[in-house]
Every structure is written in C-alpha cells, then in structure tokens.
Amino acid sequence: MQPSTEELRFLLKWAFGDVEASRSRVAAFGLLKAAIARRLVVPEVYDLMERVQELMIKSHEPSVRQQCSGILLQYILDYPLGAKRLQHHLQFLITNLSFEHESGRQASVDTMKALILRFPEPLVEEWAPVFFMALVARLVNDPSVACRVMHEQALKTLLQRAGAALADRLAAFCMQWLSGEDARMARAAAQVTGVFAEVEGARFGRRVPGLLQILVPALERAAQEEDAGVETSDELSTFSSWQVPYFCLTLLEKAAHLAPKQVSFSAAQSLWLVLPALLSHAHLWVRKAALRLLCLGMSSPALGGSLLQHPKASPGRLALLSYQQMEVSSADEALLELAARSAALLAPLLYDTDLAAGRVPAAQGNGNLGLATSDSNMEAAEHATAAAEEAEDRDAAEDQAAAASQDAALTLHGMVRRVARTAGETSWVRQGARLAALRLLAALALRLKQERGAPALLPYLPAMMLPLVRQDERSHNRPNLDAALPAHLAEADALGREIMAQLKAAAGDEAYLQALVQAKQHATAMRRLRRKQQASEKLADPELASQRRARKLQRRGEGQKKKREELKRQRSTGLAVKNRRDKRVKS
Incomplete structure (x- = not known):
C-alpha cells in the first residue's frame, strides 16, 4: 500500500525538521529524491528545495554538499518548474559563484557545469550568454586556483554544447573586450579566447586573422611602454603592463599550434618581429611566453628561415637576447x-x-x-x-x-x-x-x-x-668529508x-x-x-688592493646571507634542508 499525498507531505516536513543535525539524514534525502522522482507536486517540495540549495552552498560536510547538489540537479531537470522558478534557481547558482567560502563556490560551479551538460538545446541557447558572463567574471577574479580551474572547465563544457552561431556570438563579446580600453576586460578576453581555441581546435583558425589585428598592436604598445620605462603603480596599470601581453602571447601560442598557416611569417610578420623586444620585459612571465613562441617559430621549418633572415630577428641578435635571460x-x-x-x-x-x-x-x-x-x-x-x-x-x-x-x-x-x-x-x-x-x-x-x-x-x-x-x-x-656534499x-x-x-x-x-x-x-x-x-x-697600490679584497669579502658575505635566506625559505615551505657545516675528516 502506497502512502497518500498528505502522508508524504507530513513525512517530508518531519524528516527535514532538523536535517543539519539529524542522524537520519540519508533517509531524509532519500525520501526527497523519491518525491521528486514521483513528481509529487506539493508546496513542501518547493519549500524544501530552498533549504537544499542553501545546504549545498553553506554546509561544512562534503557529503551533504554532494547529496544536495545531486538532488537539486534532479529537481531542475525532472521536476515540473515554471520559467520564473527555474530562473530563481539558476540565478541562485550564478550569485553563489562569488560565495565567500571556496567550498560553496566549488559546489555552485560544479552544479552549473552538470546542468549545462544535461540541459536540452533550447535552454542552453537561452542561458548560455548569462552563464558565459558569470563564468568569465569569476575566471579572472576568483582568488582560488582550484575554483578558476573549475570555472574554465565549465566554460569549456558550455562552448562544447553551443552551436556555431551561439559560439560566434560569444566570441564576438571577447573581440569587443579585446579591442576596448579596459585592461581588465582585455585580459579576461584573451584568457577566454584561449578556451575557445582549446575547444574548437583546428576550426579556431578562422578567428586568427581578426585576432592578429587586435593582439599585435597590444603587444607593440607593451614593448614601447617597457622601452620607455613606464612605471606601474596602480592595479589597472599592472593589468596593462604584463597581464594583457602575457595572456595575448599565450593565446597566440595556442593559435600557432592549431593554425600555423594563419600565423606564418608572411601572414603575421609584425607579430614575430615584436617578440624580440618583449624578451627585455620586466616581468618574467612575459619573457617566457615570448621565448616559447620564438622557439616554436625557430623550430618550424616553414617559418624559421623567413623569420631569422630579418635584421630584427637575426640569429646573432636572438642569441644575445637568449643569453641575457640566463643573466637575469x-x-x-x-x-x-x-x-x-x-x-x-x-x-x-x-x-x-x-x-x-x-x-x-x-x-x-x-x-x-x-x-x-x-x-x-x-x-x-x-x-x-x-x-x-x-x-x-x-x-x-x-x-x-x-x-x-x-x-x-x-x-x-x-x-x-x-x-x-x-x-x-x-x-x-x-x-x-x-x-x-x-x-x-x-x-x-x-x-x-x-x-x-x-x-x-x-x-x-x-x-x-x-x-x-x-x-x-x-x-x-x-677535502674528504664525512657527510654528503x-x-x-x-x-x-x-x-x-x-x-x-x-x-x-x-x-x-x-x-x-x-x-x-x-x-x-x-x-x-x-x-x-x-x-x-x-x-x-x-x-x-696597496690601498687599491685592500679595497678590492674588502669588496671580495663583502660579496662573499652577501652570498652567504642570501644562502641563509634561501635555506630559511625552503624550511618554511616544508623542504628538508640541512644547514650544517661539513665536518672535515682528519687524515
């Protein structure tokens, strides 16, 4: 004999009376899953889902967050919902992408990714721009590396589900941000366009010519600012000084792997000729990105010959710049x-x-x-x-x-x-x-x-x-030592x-x-x-000799001080570093 609707409503109220401290939490969640699967349309289910989504974000127990995420996913996909109620739950997920605790942000983006993966195409088309904007904002602003990785994975899932027309619409947003004057938006656009490249593969080549018209001038401006010694005192200047050129270079590196013809020397000469200037950039990440791209060009038979014949990228000039990296x-x-x-x-x-x-x-x-x-x-x-x-x-x-x-x-x-x-x-x-x-x-x-x-x-x-x-x-x-070197x-x-x-x-x-x-x-x-x-x-000149010896001793002391500081830093990171003088073995 199956329970009546009224009995189920009573059971749901009773089971979730104190679910945070309840020892029968598994039974309570199981009962709610059964009610959703049966599509029991009663007010108690809608009210309980508000508590479930709150628990998914705020609970300190991973098992509770995981169960609540599964229930919410089943509820949104299978339970009869109106447009406003669906919007309410999706907006809840978007809002909590910026929850103060990392575990809550991870639960929110993980549930959103699962929804994107299982939504029907009409809902993907409808909600893709909203999800896209929210994920892009958190991708570049979230302080947690793990959360940023999850946001990037969710973006990849969204772009994989998007059709060609929708993908072009989303890519147009990035192109607009790249060509704007806001350094933060340009940095975000370069990073997200890199996600487009990873998802689209060889098809990304059709976007490369338009990107080169925007990215190369940005790199040239960065090289000119570096040559002029422009100081970066505020956060916005920091974005402009190294983050924009760095993410532009990483994007171009992906493009060079996926569409080498579109970044050949004849098609993108100004790109390859600005790279040597960026090898003198103050930020090491920019240097490394520029050097990776140059190594890729030099190792390419189709590109290396044309590149290295230009005076600005002659082998002797690049050899000097490469050696200077070792002197930093x-x-x-x-x-x-x-x-x-x-x-x-x-x-x-x-x-x-x-x-x-x-x-x-x-x-x-x-x-x-x-x-x-x-x-x-x-x-x-x-x-x-x-x-x-x-x-x-x-x-x-x-x-x-x-x-x-x-x-x-x-x-x-x-x-x-x-x-x-x-x-x-x-x-x-x-x-x-x-x-x-x-x-x-x-x-x-x-x-x-x-x-x-x-x-x-x-x-x-x-x-x-x-x-x-x-x-x-x-x-x-x-001399022989009784301890290891x-x-x-x-x-x-x-x-x-x-x-x-x-x-x-x-x-x-x-x-x-x-x-x-x-x-x-x-x-x-x-x-x-x-x-x-x-x-x-x-x-x-005894005085000059004495000064030279004093300088030598000073350099030795500075080197020993740096060594002690490095050993201290390594110990603080948990490395097992010994700092004992080697005892000499008496013959």
Missing part, C-alpha cells in the same frame, strides 16, 4: 631552460654566419682560447691568457651595453665564451644559471655535430672544456662528469684529449697570471 638574477628554471633551448636552436645558423664571414676560430689552435701547446713556454701562455681575460672583460662590458642597443649581436664563439663564463660561476645564488649553462654547452656541442658535423665542433671545444676542467679540479681538491655541489659535479663524457663521444678521443690539455693549460696560466697581478697591485 630572478630567472627561474623554466626561463633558463627556454633560453638554453633557444640558443641551441640558433647554434648552426650562427656557425654558418661566422663561417661565411671568416670568424670561425682555428680548430684546436691557440686562437680560440689563447693556449700554449708546450708546458715549457708558460710565459707565452700567460700573455695569451691575459689577452683572453681582456676579451672576457670586453664581453662583460658589451653585455651591459647590449640591452640598450637594437643592433647588438653575438657570434657563435662569443656565445660559447659567455656561456662558459656562466658555467664557471661558483656563487651559491647563481647555481640555477650555472647548471643551465652546463646543459647548454652539451646541447651546443650535440647540435653542432648533428647539423654541421664534428669539424664544426672542434674550434669551440677548448672553450667548452674550460669550466668543466675548473670544476673537475675543484672537486678533486675538495650539499645538493647543489653534488648535482654540479655529476652533471659536469656527464657532459665531459658527452663531449668526448661527440668529438672523438684524440680531439677531446687535445682540447682537455689546452683547457688545463689555460686554467693554470690564468691562475699564475692573476697571482702576479695581485702581487703587483699590492706593491704598486
């Missing part, structure tokens, strides 16, 4: 990896340019490092080493002045010398750049051999070997040995040994020359 004190691992990849891609082209201009050093000779081939002629080695040291000083001065010059460029030999200098860094705070430079040396050698053959590698091999030789000597001179020293030593083995395999045993001898001679001559210079300075 705040560079992270991703930027260092991108800089190394870019420089490795440019190595064969730099070699061709130097070969045509007659700038390739003599293979295994004394011209590339200034090395003597005889141990007895140490004086000649010291003179040649002094010349090499002066060349390094000139390199450093050129690096400082290169940022302001649009015509500055690197030869392959100049890049190898600079990368070797960075690979020889011993400062603890520069270990990231040092490891990236070591990996780049191996990549340069491998790339040159693969693209131009082993003879192209030999002229640069002694310069590549120099930091590895110095590192190997330091590791052998390091610090992580950064152990990693550098292991990487150095691995790279030396790779260089030996690439160059051959005979060429490798000859380069190894030359590098060791150069290192020895450099030490002797510096000792002589220091002794001469002490005699000629």
Whole structure:
C-alpha cells in the first residue's frame, strides 16, 4: 500500500525538521529524491528545495554538499518548474559563484557545469550568454586556483554544447573586450579566447586573422611602454603592463599550434618581429611566453628561415637576447631552460654566419682560447691568457651595453665564451644559471655535430672544456668529508662528469684529449697570471688592493646571507634542508 499525498507531505516536513543535525539524514534525502522522482507536486517540495540549495552552498560536510547538489540537479531537470522558478534557481547558482567560502563556490560551479551538460538545446541557447558572463567574471577574479580551474572547465563544457552561431556570438563579446580600453576586460578576453581555441581546435583558425589585428598592436604598445620605462603603480596599470601581453602571447601560442598557416611569417610578420623586444620585459612571465613562441617559430621549418633572415630577428641578435635571460638574477628554471633551448636552436645558423664571414676560430689552435701547446713556454701562455681575460672583460662590458642597443649581436664563439663564463660561476645564488649553462654547452656541442658535423665542433671545444676542467679540479681538491656534499655541489659535479663524457663521444678521443690539455693549460696560466697581478697591485697600490679584497669579502658575505635566506625559505615551505657545516675528516 502506497502512502497518500498528505502522508508524504507530513513525512517530508518531519524528516527535514532538523536535517543539519539529524542522524537520519540519508533517509531524509532519500525520501526527497523519491518525491521528486514521483513528481509529487506539493508546496513542501518547493519549500524544501530552498533549504537544499542553501545546504549545498553553506554546509561544512562534503557529503551533504554532494547529496544536495545531486538532488537539486534532479529537481531542475525532472521536476515540473515554471520559467520564473527555474530562473530563481539558476540565478541562485550564478550569485553563489562569488560565495565567500571556496567550498560553496566549488559546489555552485560544479552544479552549473552538470546542468549545462544535461540541459536540452533550447535552454542552453537561452542561458548560455548569462552563464558565459558569470563564468568569465569569476575566471579572472576568483582568488582560488582550484575554483578558476573549475570555472574554465565549465566554460569549456558550455562552448562544447553551443552551436556555431551561439559560439560566434560569444566570441564576438571577447573581440569587443579585446579591442576596448579596459585592461581588465582585455585580459579576461584573451584568457577566454584561449578556451575557445582549446575547444574548437583546428576550426579556431578562422578567428586568427581578426585576432592578429587586435593582439599585435597590444603587444607593440607593451614593448614601447617597457622601452620607455613606464612605471606601474596602480592595479589597472599592472593589468596593462604584463597581464594583457602575457595572456595575448599565450593565446597566440595556442593559435600557432592549431593554425600555423594563419600565423606564418608572411601572414603575421609584425607579430614575430615584436617578440624580440618583449624578451627585455620586466616581468618574467612575459619573457617566457615570448621565448616559447620564438622557439616554436625557430623550430618550424616553414617559418624559421623567413623569420631569422630579418635584421630584427637575426640569429646573432636572438642569441644575445637568449643569453641575457640566463643573466637575469630572478630567472627561474623554466626561463633558463627556454633560453638554453633557444640558443641551441640558433647554434648552426650562427656557425654558418661566422663561417661565411671568416670568424670561425682555428680548430684546436691557440686562437680560440689563447693556449700554449708546450708546458715549457708558460710565459707565452700567460700573455695569451691575459689577452683572453681582456676579451672576457670586453664581453662583460658589451653585455651591459647590449640591452640598450637594437643592433647588438653575438657570434657563435662569443656565445660559447659567455656561456662558459656562466658555467664557471661558483656563487651559491647563481647555481640555477650555472647548471643551465652546463646543459647548454652539451646541447651546443650535440647540435653542432648533428647539423654541421664534428669539424664544426672542434674550434669551440677548448672553450667548452674550460669550466668543466675548473670544476673537475675543484672537486678533486675538495677535502674528504664525512657527510654528503650539499645538493647543489653534488648535482654540479655529476652533471659536469656527464657532459665531459658527452663531449668526448661527440668529438672523438684524440680531439677531446687535445682540447682537455689546452683547457688545463689555460686554467693554470690564468691562475699564475692573476697571482702576479695581485702581487703587483699590492706593491704598486696597496690601498687599491685592500679595497678590492674588502669588496671580495663583502660579496662573499652577501652570498652567504642570501644562502641563509634561501635555506630559511625552503624550511618554511616544508623542504628538508640541512644547514650544517661539513665536518672535515682528519687524515
């Protein structure tokens, strides 16, 4: 015998009398589901759904939020509702996308996504613009990363359900925001258009020409503001200074993957030529996005040749900009990896340019490092080493002045010398750049051999070997320790040995040994020359020598301070970092 309608109404009131604290909550929710499935049209069901949706947002228990979400979804999809009541419940979900607690916002967007997925097409067409605006607003304003990911997934679901005409309407909103003067709206439009690209795939190519007409001028303005040194003091300026160009670049990166013909050099020349200027941007995210796009262009056979033939994007200019990324004190691992990849891609082209201009050093000779081939002629080695040291000083001065010059460029030999200098860094705070430079040396050698053959590698091999030789000597001179080496020293030593083995395999045993001898001679001559210079300075100008030593001690103290701060930061993040002096083993 089935209960009557009046009995069911009484049961619903009684079961939900104190549902937050009720031990029979499962039974109460089950009863409500049965009433909805039976389509029991009574006022109590409508009243209880108000409590259910409130519980879905405000409850502290995940199981309660999940059950309430399922009931609300079943109610909206299957229960007889008028247009106003449906609007009331959907507006409730939209309003609570900005609920103060993250769990409530997640419950709201998750339910909205499920509704979008299961709504009939007429309702999708009717509510898509409203859902779209609400999700876009929360996508760029929600402080929670998890919520922003859920909003993006809901947007993808909405665009997948939308037909071609509806998608064009929504995309037109983004185009209008992009071309407007509001930086916040432009940033949101660029990010949401990236979602369009992910959903539409190759079909997104039809939107690319119109986007280029808007995005490229925005990137050019960002590059000009950076060159002019425009300061960003307020939040709106911050959006304009880095967020707009960053999201424009990520959107163009997606477009380049999905529709390479629409972003070819002939179709989008101004885009590719503005990227080198953005490699000097103050914000690292903009640099990384521009460098990713440049690496994509350089690695493309159809695009790379045309791009690198233009004076503004010549291989020498891009090589200098790539190396400068490794010199940024705040560079992270991703930027260092991108800089190394870019420089490795440019190595064969730099070699061709130097070969045509007659700038390739003599293979295994004394011209590339200034090395003597005889141990007895140490004086000649010291003179040649002094010349090499002066060349390094000139390199450093050129690096400082290169940022302001649009015509500055690197030869392959100049890049190898600079990368070797960075690979020889011993400062603890520069270990990231040092490891990236070591990996780049191996990549340069491998790339040159693969693209131009082993003879192209030999002229640069002694310069590549120099930091590895110095590192190997330091590791052998390091006293035995009863504890393990610090992580950064152990990693550098292991990487150095691995790279030396790779260089030996690439160059051959005979060429490798000859380069190894030359590098060791150069290192020895450099030490002797510096000792002589220091002794001469002490005699000629004791005060200047004292000032230099004081500066050296100051730099050492600053480095130790930065090391302590970094160790403290790592401990605060939960990393197991030791900060003990290694005890030396007495022989």
